[in-house]
Amino acid sequence: MADGATGIEGSARRRLTGMDRNTIAPSLLVLGLGVLMSIVLPSIERDAPYRHPLRHDQVAELAAGITLVPTAGWDLATGALAGHTRSPVGTTATTEIVDGGVKFVVQAAPFAATPSALLRRIKQISARLDRTRGSSVATRTYTVRTTQGAVGVGQDLVGVSRQGSVVAFVFRLRGRATGEGVEVVASGPKGSISRRRDDIVAMIRSIRATS
Amino acid sequence: MSALSTDRRRAIEQSGWGERFRLIQPHNLAFWVYCLLVAGGAVVIAGQVSIAAAAYSGALTSGIIAFGLLAAAYLWFIHHEDRYTTVPRGLAAAGFVWGFVGATGAFALLGNDAVINLSAKALGASFAFDWGPALAAPVNEELAKGAGVLLLLLLAPRLIRSPFDGLILGAFIGLGFQISEDISYAWIGAANSFGDIGAAWGTIFARTLASIPSHWMYTGVFGAGLVWFIGRPDVPARRWLGAGLMLTAMLMHGLWDASAAIAGDNVISVVPGIVACLLISLFIWVYENSVGTEREWMRELMTPEVRLGVVEPEELEAVAGDRAKRKNYIRSQPNPRLAAHVIEAETDLAHQIARDGGADTEAVRSARAAVARARVI
Numbered sequence: 325m326a327d328g329a330t331g332i333e334g335s336a337r338r339r340l341t342g343m344d345r346n347t348i349a350p351s352l353l354v355l356g357l358g359v360l361m362s363i364v365l366p367s368i369e370r371d372a373p374y375r376h377p378l379r380h381d382q383v384a385e386l387a388a389g390i391t392l393v394p395t396a397g398w399d400l401a402t403g404a405l406a407g408h409t410r411s412p413v414g415t416t417a418t419t420e421i422v423d424g425g426v427k428f429v430v431q432a433a434p435f436a437a438t439p440s441a442l443l444r445r446i447k448q449i450s451a452r453l454d455r456t457r458g459s460s461v462a463t464r465t466y467t468v469r470t471t472q473g474a475v476g477v478g479q480d481l482v483g484v485s486r487q488g489s490v491v492a493f494v495f496r497l498r499g500r501a502t503g504e505g506v507e508v509v510a511s512g513p514k515g516s517i518s519r520r521r522d523d524i525v526a527m528i529r530s531i532r533a534t535s
Numbered sequence: 536m537s538a539l540s541t542d543r544r545r546a547i548e549q550s551g552w553g554e555r556f557r558l559i560q561p562h563n564l565a566f567w568v569y570c571l572l573v574a575g576g577a578v579v580i581a582g583q584v585s586i587a588a589a590a591y592s593g594a595l596t597s598g599i600i601a602f603g604l605l606a607a608a609y610l611w612f613i614h615h616e617d618r619y620t621t622v623p624r625g626l627a628a629a630g631f632v633w634g635f636v637g638a639t640g641a642f643a644l645l646g647n648d649a650v651i652n653l654s655a656k657a658l659g660a661s662f663a664f665d666w667g668p669a670l671a672a673p674v675n676e677e678l679a680k681g682a683g684v685l686l687l688l689l690l691a692p693r694l695i696r697s698p699f700d701g702l703i704l705g706a707f708i709g710l711g712f713q714i715s716e717d718i719s720y721a722w723i724g725a726a727n728s729f730g731d732i733g734a735a736w737g738t739i740f741a742r743t744l745a746s747i748p749s750h751w752m753y754t755g756v757f758g759a760g761l762v763w764f765i766g767r768p769d770v771p772a773r774r775w776l777g778a779g780l781m782l783t784a785m786l787m788h789g790l791w792d793a794s795a796a797i798a799g800d801n802v803i804s805v806v807p808g809i810v811a812c813l814l815i816s817l818f819i820w821v822y823e824n825s826v827g828t829e830r831e832w833m834r835e836l837m838t839p840e841v842r843l844g845v846v847e848p849e850e851l852e853a854v855a856g857d858r859a860k861r862k863n864y865i866r867s868q869p870n871p872r873l874a875a876h877v878i879e880a881e882t883d884l885a886h887q888i889a890r891d892g893g894a895d896t897e898a899v900r901s902a903r904a905a906v907a908r909a910r911v912i
Contacts, residue, residue, distance in 0.1 A: 343564045347689045351564035354682040360574045361646030361675055362579075368657070369649040376659040400660035401652070408661035411795040416727050416734070433728040445729050452590040505729055 344528070374399035385409075386531065387417045387432035387504060389497045393530035395523040396419025398423040403430075405463075415504060421527070426512030426520050428527060435494055439476045440465075442505045447479075450490075452519040460486075472532040476506075487514050489524070495533045506531060543893050548833035549769045551693040553889030556625040558690065565689035573632060576640025580715070583644075584622055587722040594735035596721045598721025601739045609751060613672065615712065616822070617703045618882065619829035619855075620889070632749045633683035634711025634754070637831075639719075642679030643712075648673040669793035673785040677710065680754040683708045684761050699758040699825035705758020706751045713750035717742045748791070748811035753820045757784040759821045770828065780821065787814045824895050830855045837885055845903050846881055854881050873910070880909040 338345045380396045383406040391406055403419030404411075416433040435442050443465065454460070462482035468476045468491050476493035488511030494503040508531075510517065510524045517524070547553060562564045587595040610631075614621070650671035655663035684705055688695050693706060720742060721735045757780065762770070764777025789899035790797075791810045798804030834855040840846040846854070853864035861878060868874035884902040891899055 339562060342562060344562050347564045350685055350689055351568040354565075354686055355568045355571070357678060358568075358575070358641050358681055361642045361649075361679065362575065365649035365653075366645050369653045372653055372656045374656045399656075401655060402663075403660055404664045405659075405661045408659075410665050410797075410799040416724075418727065431727060431729070433731070433734070435729060442729065449590045451552075451728050453586065507729065 332462055337499070369463070374401075374422075376400075382406075382408075384419055384421070385413045385417075386419050387508060388413055388431050389500075389533055389535040390416050390432060390495055390504060390506060391532055391534055393429065394421050395527055398428070398523070423520060423523070424512070426510065426517045426524075428508070428510045428524060430531075431507045431509075433505055434500075434502040436502045437494065439492045439494050441481065442494055442507065443477045443490065446490060446492060446507055468528060470531050471529050474531070474533070481511075485513060486511055487517055488512065491528055493531065497533055498535050504533075540836040543839050543888075546832040547889055547893050549593060549696060550620040550829070550832040550889075551691075551696045552620040552832065552836070553886075553892060554623075554691075556629070556631055556691050556694060557784045558625065560690060565686045565805075569629075569633070569637070569686050569690070572641040573637040576636040576638070576642075577642055579640035580636060583719060587719075588724075591725045591730060591735075593732045594722040594725035594730075594793070595718070596719040597732065597735050598739060600876045601743070602714050602717040602721070605717070605746060606667070606710065609710050609746070610707075613703060613706045615723055617707050618698075619826070620700075621886065622700060622703050622707070623694065626687060626694055626704065629690075630683060630687055630704050630707035631711035631806075632714070633686070634680055634708040635715040636711075638676070638679035638683055638708065639715045642682070643676045645721060646675040646679070650675065659903055665796035666843065667825075669789045669796070672792050672795070673788035676750070677753060677757050677781070677785045677788060680705070680708050680712055680750070681761055682756050684754075684758040685872050688762070688765070695762065697770050697825060697828045698762045698821070699829050701760070701762030702755045702821055702825055703756035705761075706755035707760070709750035709752065709754030712754070714752070717746075748787075748807075748814040751813050753784045753788050756814075756817055756821055757781050759825055760784065764828070767821040780817075783817065787817070826857075830857070833885060836888060840881075840884065840888075840903075843903075845884070845906055850877065850881060854885065876909040877906065880906040 340348060343483075354415040376399070378394045378396055378398050378400055381396065384392045384394050384400060384403045386392050394400065398421050401419070401420040401422050403421075404413050417431075419430040421428040421430075447462070460481040463480040463482070465477050465479045468478045470476070470493070474493055474495060476491050477491055478491035480489050481487060488509060491508040493506040495506065495509075496503050508528055510528075512520075556568065558569075586594070610627075614627070647668070651663050651667035654667045654670060684701060686702075687704060695701060717739075721738050724738035725732055725735040760777045760780025760783075762777070763773045763780065766772025787810055791807060791814075794804050794806035794810065797806050834851065837846055837851055837854060841848055841851050849864060853861045856864075865871045865874045865878065880902070883901070884906055887899050887902040
């Protein structure tokens with residue numbers, strides 16, 4: 325059969341360390357691409373610092389019609405700042421604010437029941453996930469109130485080396501049949517999260533419905 | 536038939552039609568790289584699936600069933616369009632697996648996250664919110680899927696002989712990637728909505744609606760471009776065309792992913808509609824401009840059957856012609872159903888002749904008899 329016009333075909337008998345010579349360079353190119361995407365880029369990303377710390381005047385848009393005032397100096401890892409994005413923020417959205425090893429993650433999505441029901445749902449999911457990623461001990465539930473007056477329920481979680489809090493709210497927004505559930509999970513190493521307790525409480529209390 | 540025509544012999548040699556695909560080739564480095572990256576991808580995906588199975592099993596199952604059915608429909612369609620010198624099932628399966636496991640797990644999942652997070656760190660989260668996916672996905676994902684076309688080209692150089700083969704193989708790889716991504720989006724949709732399975736079905740509905748101008752088309756265009764860029768023994772390299780098609784596939788993908796940011800405050804964005812029209816037109820253009828070689832091979836392979844009286848000249852035009860020619864021929868016959876059966880039997884005969892290297896075997900004689908039977912059934 326006709327062969328060899330492109331170099332891909334080459335001669336199967338020309339070998340280098342047991343491999344067909346003509347397959348080595350392109351295969352290594354693909355392998356290199358895989359290593360770049362799965363190892364090199366994630367490694368560069370892990371070591372890269374945030375260059376845009378949050379300022380006092382900035383407001384995070386958690387979902388359409390719900391905002392939060394982040395603590396200045398923390399970094400917005402995922403999410404949108406009100407008035408700073410072209411894409412609209414939908415009713416289902418994730419916001420992640422970080423400082424050191426502490427993560428403050430807010431998940432918003434439509435939810436048609438009470439904050440207690442939302443917390444129960446979150447705990448059910450967590451209990452199922454605990455079977456795969458290790459468990460934590462939960463404290464009693466308590467009431468949380470935002471400065472706007474919205475009432476949510478919270479619970480603290482303590483693991484082996486990390487601890488945190490889960491807080492659930494359900495906001496009733498004007499013009500929407502279904503409420504908007506908001507889940508806040510603040511977690512981090514025990515010492516780090518204790519030092520940032522006031523920041524975390526302030527951010528939770530700043531959550532407000534804007535419509 | 537005692538003497539093969541020169542044209543038939545040339546068609547079989549040039550097209551690689553009838554060649555079997557062997558994945559296991561210990562002396563071919565592409566085989567080891569393929570296995571390594573598919574295994575690595577499987578580990579990454581298994582980590583995700585374990586979370587989904589533990590906490591969002593309903594959404595995961597819904598995604599697997601719904602997108603499994605969608606995959607079956609697209610596999611049938613792509614196979615149906617690959618009606619001339621068909622890509623063997625083993626090669627198509629290897630491509631689908633690469634897209635489903637290797638390109639997603641070993642490349643895109645980690646690479647996309649890294650690029651989006653890097654853009655958030657360097658340029659701000661709001662920038663990443665708008666443009667992160669459009670920066671990361673087109674480059675990472677098209678290169679990841681295109682890498683599969685290259686590896687399989689190294690594993691099956693006698694089978695991938697034309698840009699049309701690149702188009703079809705790319706479509707299979709892209710489809711594997713698309714279905715893998717669809718299933719993960721289904722359970723992630725539920726995860727982001729406090730486990731609400733209704734959100735998973737919303738995602739399934741939206742992704743199914745948007746499934747035509749998607750990965751199978753991007754990678755089909757990219758695959759044809761890669762084959763044109765490299766060239767094949769009987770298809771001279773056209774570097775500018777090849778590079779242009781690969782870049783265009785990335786550009787279309789980027790525009791699609793950036794459509795929300797481009798639209799801004801406009802409630803209805805026209806960008807996805809424009810991208811969909813452009814992508815479908817481009818795919819059809821590539822199809823029309825690459826399928827001619829395949830049709831010519833079919834014609835050369837079957838011309839001796841006309842001389843033998845097995846196939847009528849107008850039937851050859853239909854078998855080696857495009858969809859319109861075939862449909863027009865069938866409709867013009869007194870018994871269109873019978874004519875369709877005959878055309879089908881003649882296509883089967885072509886595949887049998889190719890499988891047997893043009894020899895006059897028992898199987899070929901049996902396929903000829905099937906054509907004769909189809910005329911009277």
